[in-house]
Amino acid sequence: MIFLSRWPLTYTYARGWRQGQAAVKRLALVSLAFCCYGGPRRSCNDRPQASDASSWHGRGCRRVSRDSRHPTPNELLGPFYPVRKPTDRDADLTHIAGRQGQATGQVLELSGRVLSTSGEPVPDARIEVWQANAAGRYRHPSDTTGLPLDPNFEGFCQIATDRTGGFKILTVKPGGYPGGRRGFRTPHIHFDITGRVERLVAQMYFPGEPTNATDQLLLANIDPPSVIAHELPPRADGVLRFGWDVVMRLG
Ligand SMILES: [Fe+2]
Numbered sequence: 001m002i003f004l005s006r007w008p009l010t011y012t013y014a015r016g017w018r019q020g021q022a023a024v025k026r027l028a029l030v031s032l033a034f035c036c037y038g039g040p041r042r043s044c045n046d047r048p049q050a051s052d053a054s055s056w057h058g059r060g061c062r063r064v065s066r067d068s069r070h071p072t073p074n075e076l077l078g079p080f081y082p083v084r085k086p087t088d089r090d091a092d093l094t095h096i097a098g099r100q101g102q103a104t105g106q107v108l109e110l111s112g113r114v115l116s117t118s119g120e121p122v123p124d125a126r127i128e129v130w131q132a133n134a135a136g137r138y139r140h141p142s143d144t145t146g147l148p149l150d151p152n153f154e155g156f157c158q159i160a161t162d163r164t165g166g167f168k169i170l171t172v173k174p175g176g177y178p179g180g181r182r183g184f185r186t187p188h189i190h191f192d193i194t195g196r197v198e199r200l201v202a203q204m205y206f207p208g209e210p211t212n213a214t215d216q217l218l219l220a221n222i223d224p225p226s227v228i229a230h231e232l233p234p235r236a237d238g239v240l241r242f243g244w245d246v247v248m249r250l251g
Pocket of ligand 1: 078080132185188190
């Protein structure tokens with residue numbers, strides 16, 4: 001009798017328990033599916049923005065943590081890394097110490113920051129910069145193109161980032177040049193950056209250059225948008241301004 005009188009209550013408890021278990025299972029399955037799915041899909045080509053809650057990393061389209069940045073792709077030094085570096089190592093490539101003249105070509109100011117993938121500035125990083133002159137000629141014995149040299153163009157500078165990772169140089173827009181078996185090289189500037197724990201060699205390109213579309217090295221770059229500078233409003237004196245940030249894995 002006692003068993004029979006408690007049966008409806010026992011049955012109700014058991015039914016509620018099974019329903020609760022089923023609800024927990026459904027919730028667990030939904031949570032698992034969301035974690036595996038990773039939320040709304042985006043293309044691998046979507047470049048992460050600084051404000052993004054997540055970003056997509058490398059060819060594998062791997063999701064990485066909040067605020068992470070793509071490392072700037074590493075490249076070779078190339079054939080025109082200076083064999084003799086000038087003693088004049090300021091941030092102005094348009095003048096050579098002891099000479100009155102100014103380099104020929106469109107003067108431009110390039111500024112940016114050196115950051116780690118976690119967004120931390122890399123202070124006191126050594127930056128070496130070298131490039132062709134406005135006619136596309138390097139001051140280097142391996143440059144046999146016959147293009148004209150510019151006696152007033154420095155072609156190289158060595159600077160250091162400030163405590164915010166910032167840097168700025170004044171130079172002229174480099175010309176493109178015939179790159180041998182690699183074909184015509186679109187205008188670019190070479191960088192060799194030594195941070196606290198690593199070194200990065202990179203090339204920076206200019207936006208809107210028609211020859212960007214055929215440059216074999218730029219096309220072979222694993223992340224072309226990351227090595228193309230962005231144009232900023234020009235200075236009042238007509239000097240063009242470009243911005244480009246460099247991202248090192250650790251800094
Ligand atoms: Fe070059």
